[in-house]
Amino acid sequence: MPKKYHINVANTPHRFPLVGRSGIVDWGEGCLKCAVCVKWECVYDAYRKRTFSPEIMADTIDQICKDCFRCVQGCPKRLIHKTLNPEWEALGDDVFTPEIITATWNQAETGKIPVSGAGYGGAYSGPGFDSMWTDMSEIVRPTRDGIHGREYISTVIDIGRRHARLRFDAEGRLESPALPSVRVPLPIVFDILPFGDLSPAVWKAMAFAATRLGTRMILPEPEARELNDHRDALVPFLRATTTDMKWAAGFAMVELEDSADVLDMTAALKQANPNVVVCIRLAARSANIPRSLELAEKGAEVVHLVADTRGYEPGVDDGVHLKDVIRSFHAALVDKGLRDEVTFMAGGGIAMAEHVVKAMLCGANLVTVDIPLLIALECRVCRRCVEGGDDCPVEISRISPSWGAARMVNLMGAWHNQLLEMMGAMGIREARRLRGEQGRVMFFEDLEADTFGKLFGQADA
Amino acid sequence: MHYKNVWNEVPRPEVVKTPSRFRRGMGKYAVMLSEACNNCLKCVAICPEKVFEERGGKLLPPHDHLCLGVECSLKSNRCARNCPTSAIRVGMNPSTRAMGDKRWTADLLMSTWYMAETGRLPKTDLEYRTGDSGGGFDKIRFRFPRRPPRPDLDKETIDTSITLNKRNDSRLKIDIGFPVYGGGMSFGSISQITMLSRIRAFAAMNSFTCTGEGGYPEALYPFDDYIITQVATGLFGVREETIQRVKIVEFKYAQGAKPGLGGHLLGDKVTEAVARIRETVPGSSLFSPFPFHSVYSVEDHKKHVDWIKAINPRCLISVKVSTPTDVDMVAVGSYYAGAHIVHLDGSYGGTGAAPDVAKKNIAMPIEYAISKVHNFLVNEGVRDEITLIVSGGIRTAFDIAKAIALGADGVVTGTSELVALECLRCHNCESGRGCARGIATTDRELTGLMDLEWGSRRIINMFLCWRAQLREILYRLGMSSVRELVGRTDVLAHLDYNKDVPDDDIRKPAE
Structure with a gap:
């Protein structure tokens, strides 16, 4: 059994005050000057601890307040109110919601799993990954206690091509050659940041974090050339126009943009270094599944399907969600009898730890993440940088690489523990076994059809 | 107020009005009084919901969680219209938006508080049946027959x-x-x-x-x-x-x-008393393993x-x-x-x-x-x-x-x-x-x-x-x-599958 994988996290405070969910509105006018003001009685001492933050030119009380409403109800003149913070409500988009951004910030700061009191307060189900529930084991199938360390749950994934079967010669000696692979200790590889106020410091932070975690990061060739010290963690991404294969062949893993020549480029890389693992990147579009399958049939080692930043088919109106593309491609590989031979990475729109597990249950071997790493650096997903602005509200380009790395390691530490929780509940001890394990997942459509569809479906038909 | 030793007694199942412990209840509407109020106390007599109360000739801060809303206040025989100094204004309570979540909406919290205070359903337009989660119970409705099938039932x-x-x-x-x-x-x-x-x-x-x-x-x-x-x-x-x-x-x-x-009880909550009953050590987190x-x-x-x-x-x-x-x-x-x-x-x-x-x-x-x-x-x-x-x-x-x-x-x-x-x-x-x-x-x-x-x-x-x-x-x-x-299940309907599902609000009288 390999050494137990553990991610060391350490509290790493944010540089800027966070945007909080709600705000206190405090009208001074008409105050009775009570002998004991409700503000003095605050359980969290919010009114005593508040300060003025020069970064945001505002009061910090909203970060301390925990919404108990006692001052709101206690003030005899009702001068204190709480409202939703419009700035918070405007964070992100429909996939990177304000709730997810806030939770990601907290994980990047503390490295801890989000834990809270009271039951779930969100929507019953939703689009994309929110239309799936994972299974748990009860009585007849034991669960695994990974989180408290009493049982070993492995999250190791090997990236590379595998033999469908081994061949032996007449004397029983192994004939099949050993195939190259890259081992990552958690089913997550960092992907190229799709936008952001990027600087060499940001790429360096990612490289530090990937090195510390023992995983890899995919990054554009020019940036990879700058980070020679971190070669072991890097996966340079080569455009179809690249001709210099020699430099790239020095890495353990390389990603190629799909093109007509991609297999020739692969061959050229393999010629320079037979141990390099080559990954081919395609847009996660249903229309690309035949091509992905063709690549798999022709010996591609790793197929990487990438959705848009929201997790949908890139460039397709009303495109399907990544989870459906994953299921289709997985099913197609199974159908062709190729599923065990190729590694399938999926990315785009992976926003939370649960998405990693769900993407794998749908059929991916592992996932790639991008935007959550930026959010760990306090990104607000405002996309001003996408529109060409150079006024990032949190000045991401000016981070120190070690701070950025610590935040990303914290986030991955929290995610890793959440993977263990979900796998433990399912009774799965091996992340490799999550791949396509659709018996351990419940889809909204299926549950609805089985119950309410049967009960109510015919009523008005 | 004298407290009986009620610790050992099973209380009688009867409604006893029990207002909020905190100074003011939370309601959907806020009743605001301006400085113009001259304590004429006309509102105390006018409001049937007892939103206004006086003590020693002075108007107390209004119990606005009992208020029926803006429309009511503007009726010709109600508070806002009849205040001689126009000091009363009813508006939405700005704090309710920050309360609750999709399963327990602000309405559901406040209607439950109303029931806990009065033993009755709120008379206001507060939703008391469902939340806003967009599925399951929140999309299921009762199909009541147009007339109660057994009017003889008591x-x-x-x-x-x-x-x-x-x-x-x-x-x-x-x-x-x-x-x-x-x-x-x-x-x-x-x-x-x-x-x-x-x-x-x-x-x-x-x-x-x-x-x-x-x-x-x-x-x-x-x-x-x-x-x-x-x-x-x-x-x-x-x-x-x-x-x-x-x-x-x-x-x-x-x-x-x-x-x-x-299960997991964080160390902070493991006080002396908790530790004694659980036969553990105060201050240390307690884990229940899974499974048995x-x-x-x-x-x-x-x-x-x-x-x-x-x-x-x-x-x-x-x-x-x-x-x-x-x-x-x-x-x-x-x-x-x-x-x-x-x-x-x-x-x-x-x-x-x-x-x-x-x-x-x-x-x-x-x-x-x-x-x-x-x-x-x-x-x-x-x-x-x-x-x-x-x-x-x-x-x-x-x-x-x-x-x-x-x-x-x-x-x-x-x-x-x-x-x-x-x-x-x-x-x-x-x-x-x-x-x-x-x-x-x-x-x-x-x-x-x-x-x-x-x-x-x-x-x-x-x-x-x-x-x-x-x-x-x-x-x-x-x-x-x-x-x-x-x-x-024949008495239920589901909004995703059934059309023309009637409102099942039981505050409206059956025909």
């Missing part, structure tokens, strides 16, 4: 009791007064006052409350006959003596909010049930499980192991602390599981011999009735009682000193925010309002007993 005598032992065995026959009993909340996760308030309120309704996995504090002994004690994986505070005290013993295999994960390491099959499970049955020869056995894909098999396995009650706890259930990832993602919502298990037990021919109790997101009387119509015999609640005690779901029960409103905490100062009589009354008021709503629902469906409602 609403007051419609039977809301259910029986918990359907097996023809030698054990206790237990009927509870309404189809609800209290879910496990351990001493430690909530205060002793909260615990006793729940127990006394359920006892007033002739029902039960579960201790949760936190031992059996001595203060509970007077209520032995109304208590279910829990045997969970950590076995905290479980002794032969505690098992013998009660009429019902519950095995907790899993909890809906964190299925497949163990003595149970890896239905046969093991039967041994477990037999063990408790041998220790307490009269008690009923309840088996609390969560909702995996094979929940139907688990339920039928529990039946064959000899359980009287199968208790399914759905994935959106309550907790004092759980990882968010588990609350949201693991196991299926209870709405699906009820239907799945009920039908499976019917097909197996054993439905009549086992009591099916469900929980995990039951918030209102309508949720209760819908769960029963989908196939349950009754439900278990927990969060609703805390809301009656003025919980507003800030989700901070687990951190630091615990609940800032003195409900889910063991902090000395914070527990002092609530007294037992107040707590018991608030919950009883809500229960009485629930029972009245259940009776109204049954009346409109022409049923004389809640037992007739079990599995009657």
Whole structure:
């Protein structure tokens, strides 16, 4: 059994005050000057601890307040109110919601799993990954206690091509050659940041974090050339126009943009270094599944399907969600009898730890993440940088690489523990076994059809 | 005010008006008085909802949670129009937007508070039946016939009791007064006052409350006959003596909010008293493992049930499980192991602390599981011999009735009682000193925010309002007993599948 994988996290405070969910509105006018003001009685001492933050030119009380409403109800003149913070409500988009951004910030700061009191307060189900529930084991199938360390749950994934079967010669000696692979200790590889106020410091932070975690990061060739010290963690991404294969062949893993020549480029890389693992990147579009399958049939080692930043088919109106593309491609590989031979990475729109597990249950071997790493650096997903602005509200380009790395390691530490929780509940001890394990997942459509569809479906038909 | 020693007494099931502990209740509307008010007190006489009150010739701050709204205030015979100095203005309460969540909306919180204060449904336009989660109960409606099918029924005598032992065995026959009993909340996760308030309120309704996995504090002994004690994986505070005290013993295999994960009480909440009852060390976090390491099959499970049955020869056995894909098999396995009650706890259930990832993602919502298990037990021919109790997101009387119509015999609640005690779901029960409103905490100062009589009354008021709503629902469906409602999915409609679903608001009179 390999050494137990553990991610060391350490509290790493944010540089800027966070945007909080709600705000206190405090009208001074008409105050009775009570002998004991409700503000003095605050359980969290919010009114005593508040300060003025020069970064945001505002009061910090909203970060301390925990919404108990006692001052709101206690003030005899009702001068204190709480409202939703419009700035918070405007964070992100429909996939990177304000709730997810806030939770990601907290994980990047503390490295801890989000834990809270009271039951779930969100929507019953939703689009994309929110239309799936994972299974748990009860009585007849034991669960695994990974989180408290009493049982070993492995999250190791090997990236590379595998033999469908081994061949032996007449004397029983192994004939099949050993195939190259890259081992990552958690089913997550960092992907190229799709936008952001990027600087060499940001790429360096990612490289530090990937090195510390023992995983890899995919990054554009020019940036990879700058980070020679971190070669072991890097996966340079080569455009179809690249001709210099020699430099790239020095890495353990390389990603190629799909093109007509991609297999020739692969061959050229393999010629320079037979141990390099080559990954081919395609847009996660249903229309690309035949091509992905063709690549798999022709010996591609790793197929990487990438959705848009929201997790949908890139460039397709009303495109399907990544989870459906994953299921289709997985099913197609199974159908062709190729599923065990190729590694399938999926990315785009992976926003939370649960998405990693769900993407794998749908059929991916592992996932790639991008935007959550930026959010760990306090990104607000405002996309001003996408529109060409150079006024990032949190000045991401000016981070120190070690701070950025610590935040990303914290986030991955929290995610890793959440993977263990979900796998433990399912009774799965091996992340490799999550791949396509659709018996351990419940889809909204299926549950609805089985119950309410049967009960109510015919009523008005 | 003089306090009786009420600690040992089962309160009477009657409504006693019990306003907010905090200075002002929260309502949908805010009634604002300007400096122009000259204390003429005309508004006190005008407002039928008693929003305005005077003391010593001075107008008190308005009780605006009782206010019926802007439209009412502008009527020719109401406050705003009749204030001689035009000092009264009614508007939306700006704070409500920051309250609640999709499952427990601000409306649902405030309507539950209203019930807990008055024992009645709010007269305002507050939604009291469903939340805003966009699925499950929140999309299911009752289809009431245009006219009550049995106008001869006397609403007051419609039977809301259910029986918990359907097996023809030698054990206790237990009927509870309404189809609800209290879910496990351990001493430690909530205060002793909260615990006793729940127990006394359920006892007033002739029902039960579960201790949760936190031992059996001595203060509970007077209520032995109304208590279910829990045997969970950590076995905290479980002794032969505690098992013998009660009429019902519950095995907790899993909890809906964190299925497949163990329990976790953070060190901060493990005070001297908590540690003593749980036989542990103060200040150190307590983990309940998952699963029972003595149970890896239905046969093991039967041994477990037999063990408790041998220790307490009269008690009923309840088996609390969560909702995996094979929940139907688990339920039928529990039946064959000899359980009287199968208790399914759905994935959106309550907790004092759980990882968010588990609350949201693991196991299926209870709405699906009820239907799945009920039908499976019917097909197996054993439905009549086992009591099916469900929980995990039951918030209102309508949720209760819908769960029963989908196939349950009754439900278990927990969060609703805390809301009656003025919980507003800030989700901070687990951190630091615990609940800032003195409900889910063991902090000395914070527990002092609530007294037992107040707590018991608030919950009883809500229960009485629930029972009245259940009776109204049954009346409109022409049923004389809640037992007739079990599995009657024909009285339900689902907004995603059915068109022209009528409004099922029972505040509007039936034709």
